[in-house]
Amino acid sequence: MSNIAGKAYAMNVITPIRWYTTWLNKFYFWFALKFPKTLNGLITLSLIHYARWVIIGRNQFPHLDPAQPKENLKYSYMMFFSNFNGSWDQYVDSFTFAIPGGLDLFWKWNIRYPKSVPLTPFHNYIRYNQIETIHYYNAYPLAASNDVKSAKAVKDALIAFQKHELDASDEDFMKRYNALVRGLQHDLGDMHPTPIISMSAYQVQRRERWHDGRLKQEIEAQEVEAQERSQANAKGE
């Protein structure tokens, strides 16, 4: 089990909410979407890939088969789902440091929500209601969301740069080149493995295997095996 894949962390939090106050939450969500400036703080926290809040009504839980026993739920539930870069602490703390008021508005009507300040009760509330991620796939484990945004910016700028005529004078070219690099000066960060944020046995073991070269060998062996398999398949056909 791991909430972490590569540089990303997946967080799911499900909290009960009184069914007769859900309309208030829905109104806040509607308002926030209608007036995106209210989400300014959230957007400025650049470690966040995205965050989503969903209200699941007490009668909306999936009933997949007539054999499944009917549930009679007392509460509706609010599901919060987010992917982000960094550690659990960094994420939760950034929220409470930066936008405590906004958090309180979204969670205000949830059962036993302690408010985001002071910090320790809020930490406890999130931990208690968090659903651990058992399986988490990450297509770009080395990339933080900022890395992806920067890579796109670099790509777009390079394509635009190339579209210009190439017979300009050296001086003109230099000027244009300087402008290109200057315009990208906040998109040139390197992309290497993240600092270590988890001390879970799985992650520690993985690091040990990485340090002594075993992980590399294992991946290479897997690749060779896959190649042999595909060759064997090709012959078989």
Add this chain to the structure above:
Amino acid sequence: MTKQLDLTDIQGNVVRAYGRFGYPVARYVFLNIRHSATARQFLLAISKRVTSSVEWGDGPGQIKQPDWTVNVAFAYQGLKELGLPRSSLNGFSPEFVQGMKHRRDMLGDDGPSAPDNWDPIWRGNRETREQDVHIFISLNARLPALMEQAYQWLLEQVKAHEQGVVILSGHRGDDGSLLDYQDVKVVMENGKPTAKEHFGYTDGIGDPVFEGAPNYDLNVHGRGKQMEDGSWQPLATGEFLLGHVDEAHEYPPAPQPVLLARNGTYMVYRKLHENVATFDQYLEKHAQNYARHRGLALDNARELLAAKFVGRWRDNGAPLVKAPDPESKAKFDMQFLGADAAGKDKLLSDFTYDDDMSGAKCPFSAHIRRINPRASLQMVKGACPGSMIYNEGAFDTPGALANRRRILRRGLPYGDVKDRSRNDGNHGIIIMMINADINRQFEFVQQQWINYGNDFQSGSDKEILLGNHDADDKAPSKAVLQVDPQGDEAPYILSKIPRLVETRGGEYFFVPSLTALRMIAQGVIDPT
């Protein structure tokens, strides 16, 4: 602010960086406990001489400034040996319990900074019971001769309780010698004490100011927390002292009983070796390119580039935000020369990044921007390519992402640089960082801001001076020295940054209040 702290109860090193109060030399001594009850008697004897934070004066009834100071702290294993009940021990933070060596992955202490390369005392720590570092004692003195006096006093105390405690040896000194203590002293220049470290930077500027700290109102500008209306406030006491309310309006998590924790704090001790030859060579190599790049004379380019590494000019610590080029630096120097002590502090500390959001003056990977970004992380890309702008109103308070990451810095340089063309001499700094939460404050800054750059939208680019830059070419480090987005220059790229600073050891300590120290010594800590 009206908060009054009990300065007679708080240890002196929490409130004072002794080096700045006329104590240019110090020794840090580490002890191993051999017999619990005798060790407690030793502590009782020592506690009578421990220096508090009380204000000194020469008047009648005032406490005179001592010739030498004594301060005490404990590693987790030490508290265990001293017989603290399990229920008290359980209240200490997990990272303090685990210790610095076993947090090496979190801290990025790899390669030359890995524990295998630490001084023998730190290599041996947490390996066997007899080698564990249990007690930390620091002695700071006004003169070298007084330092001897202080050390002799300590030796006598140890001798009188030799069944109880032993001094652990194994601090690397000059020419491969191993010492019984870590020797530190200010760097001298032309026979005069300076506030510099071995790379030549003026150090120890801009320590955070918190509520109740003596004289905070003199220098809260730039050292407290930045408010929406442009004013500055002292940080909450609980960011640095347990038993006081912190920035999140609560008492920081702390062990029980209350008297064990109140007015105490955590201290991170780190021995950092400085590769002076690598630093000089790297600076020189890039100074030549930088001189061409910026159209500057070589000497000016070298100093400006050195300033870009840290965010401050080497000679007097002038912040780049106020003095971004040689011309403005000359003006700053004139003002600085004419200023009194409070004026100097204001010139050095009272600034924001509000007018340098793109990093054209102080680069995003510069030391001071990384360890205390002030309000600058409230940033988004601007309309002009290559610009960052302050995102007005995004966060509830401008310092939202910085206020809870602040650290009080103590310590002094060690050793002398006898040959600047060699890295292997005995030279570096001992840094002691004081905070209420090692994980949230020190470890976070070390991990996310020094060894990584995502919060600064700089990918994996590390802090230039302290970053754990890779020695090989697998993941070479670089830094972007940003320029004015509206100008016509290109940013300067510092490529293949070598490891300039290496960890040589360290540990996490608990600095008790004087009350708690006496209670530990008397064996009366009991949370029930």
